[in-house]
Amino acid sequence: MTQDRQGWVRLALGISYHGGHYQGWQSQPSGQTIQDQLEKALSQFANHRVSTLCAGRTDAGVHGLMQVVHFDTPALRPEASWVRGTNALLPRDIAVQWAQHVPPEFHCRASALTRRYSYHLLQSPVRPSVEQGRVGWVFRPLAMPAMQAAAACLLGEHDFSSFRASACQALSPVKHLMRLDITQRGAYWRFDFEANAFLHHMIRNLMGCLVMVGDGRKPPGWMAEVLAARDRDAAAPTFSPDGLYFVGPRYAEHWQLPSHTPPFDLLP
Structure with missing residues (x-):
């Protein structure tokens, strides 16, 4: 686990979702976006306001197999707990597939190859x-x-x-x-x-x-x-x-992040 000087850690998550019922990824005043639903669940689980950045925005109706996000938090939880705890608070058509602590220099968008x-x-x-x-x-x-x-x-x-x-x-x-x-x-x-x-x-x-x-x-x-x-x-x-x-981004091997998630294998 990587921790910065202020005692916060950076987490990366792999998210899958069916985009049919949402107005795309990016937060909107309606709250009917993937980002809105994810941040609401994360904030509730972490007990503080969580803001996420994503690897690539998707439009309304577009699905995600491995959207990668990162955020900083002072909450020290096991990676498996972030997956199970957040999923318990998310709608059924959005799911965290994995969680991993990453160094503070990791950026889900800028680090993508x-x-x-x-x-x-x-x-x-x-x-x-x-x-x-x-x-x-x-x-x-x-x-x-x-x-x-x-x-x-x-x-x-x-x-x-x-x-x-x-x-x-x-x-x-x-x-x-x-x-x-x-x-x-x-x-x-x-x-x-x-x-x-x-x-x-x-x-x-x-x-x-x-x-x-x-x-x-x-x-x-x-x-x-x-x-x-x-x-x-x-x-x-x-x-x-x-x-x-959105199948997902590719990262350099040294980040040791997954290349795909199980929903990928379900595609026709």
Whole structure:
């Protein structure tokens, strides 16, 4: 356990949640956000006001498999107690997966090397039912080669202004997309993204374009044209948040933090 000069300790938590009933991660006056619910439970358990920072904000309807947060506290509790005690006070669709004491120089956002998201999509003539809210949906057949060809031009460091929401507060639209893997399992498609950071709505806007290429409405080469335009109007409409999951950040090994949580293994 690392303790600073004032007797406070820094804790990192891994949080999973279903985002369907919340207005995103970031605290809002309504109190209906993941951060609001988490801080309310932590404050009650720690017996003092707790403020958290997160590795990456998620929008309304987006799910989290390993959102990482950190906060400072004078409460000296075993790590397992932070998990069990906080979960007892949280709604059923939010859960602390792990807790770990970290050095005071650890910062859940600044210390992250990359961030990972996964989008899950049902291809079916009929809309989802039991998977409602957990997967996106397309009714047209998708072509793997076309989407892979379109995805290839996105890899590397680029100006992603064409895929940036107007409300995005990022200082720069230039991001390094290191991975965009597309796999299919029966009627389900999975798109895995990893980058140093993402812009607001970036993945949902990329998904809109990938689907338009996949169902034949646009040729694969159109993706490079959209990227080069650096203009949001050149891209497809923003895709549904339903199938989007924040898989979590990656950290350097010396922090000794988990790379994923058990809910990751439940994804289709």
